Structures are given as C-alpha cells and as structure tokens.
Amino acid sequence: xxxxxxxxxxxxxxxTEDIEITENEENFDxxxxxxxxxxxxxxxxxxxHLDDDKMIRERVKVEMNKFLGEVLVNVCKQLxxxxxxxxxxxxxxxxxxxxxxxxxxxxxxxRILKHLDAIKADCDALSMDVKATLKINDxxxxxxxxxxxx
Numbered sequence: 001x002x003x004x005x006x007x008x009x010x011x012x013x014x015x016t017e018d019i020e021i022t023e024n025e026e027n028f029d030x031x032x033x034x035x036x037x038x039x040x041x042x043x044x045x046x047x048x049h050l051d052d053d054k055m056i057r058e059r060v061k062v063e064m065n066k067f068l069g070e071v072l073v074n075v076c077k078q079l080x081x082x083x084x085x086x087x088x089x090x091x092x093x094x095x096x097x098x099x100x101x102x103x104x105x106x107x108x109x110x111r112i113l114k115h116l117d118a119i120k121a122d123c124d125a126l127s128m129d130v131k132a133t134l135k136i137n138d139x140x141x142x143x144x145x146x147x148x149x150x
Contacts, residue, residue: 035062035065035069036065036066036068036069036072037065037068039061039062039065042061042064043056043061046061071099075092075095075096075099078094078095079091079092079095
C-alpha cells in the first residue's frame with residue numbers, strides 16, 4: 001500500500017472539463033455496462049506501474065476496473081460485519097489485510113504446506129516401521145502356540 005502511495009502522483013495539468021468528458025465517454029465497457037471507476041484513472045494508474053513498453057488491451061482495462069470494484073465490494077462487506085455505525089481506520093486496515101499482505105500470506109501458506117509435507121513423511125516412516133516390526137498383516141503362527149490341554 002505504501003508503494004502505491006509513493007508512486008501515486010496527482011496530475012494537476014489536466015483540466016476538470018477533460019476529466020468529465022473522459023469519465024462520461026469511457027466509463028462504460030463494450031456491453032454498455034457502467035464501470036465502478038473512471039476508466040481513464042484506472043488506465044493511468046496501470047500505466048504508472050507497468051513497464052513503458054507494455055500496451056494494455058481494452059478488455060484488460062475493463063476487467064481491471066471490474067476487479068477493483070469487486071475488491072471494494074468485498075472490503076465493504078467485511079466492514080459491514082462490524083457492529084459500529086462509524087467505519088474507523090483500524091477496521092479498514094483489518095478488512096484490507098488480505099489484499100495488502102498477500103505476499104506474507106502466501107509465504108505463510110508455503111511454510112505450512114512444507115510443514116505438513118514433513119509431518120506426512122514422518123507418518124509414512126512410522127507406518128513403515130509399524131508394518132515391519134509388528135507385522136500387522138501376518139497371521140500368528142498357531143503351530144507353536146497350540147493348547148495341549150484340549
């Protein structure tokens with residue numbers, strides 16, 4: 001999130017009339033469906049963070065806009081789970097945690113999966129030991145243990 005804020009620059013040279021025209025003309029996708037954000041702003045932010053030689057297809061612009069709208073909806077659903085009538089910053093931080101800490105979450109996931117693999121390997125080794133030493137599948141030898149009283 002901090003990287004985004006550091007790289008986010010406000011372009012004050014653009015006149016507000018140009019922005020209104022751009023938003024009115026470009027805030028719809030191919031099917032005429034209204035997008036959640038001004039497409040020009042989303043594209044500007046994408047270009048600011050992509051390599052200079054990258055070109056962005058129209059469908060990518062639209063889908064990124066929709067994706068960002070879905071993220072906003074999901075965060076707001078999380079915020080609605082709080083019983084308070086005012087949304088506080090700490091609530092926002094907690095609601096956006098999965099999006100802002102995805103790298104750390106993925107690292108933790110990989111650590112847990114490796115640990116589970118190690119546990120599985122230990123279980124397999126113990127299972128082989130039990131089968132070898134206790135001979136679970138073998139039947140007891142009845143010739144030596146026969147009861148001679150009957």
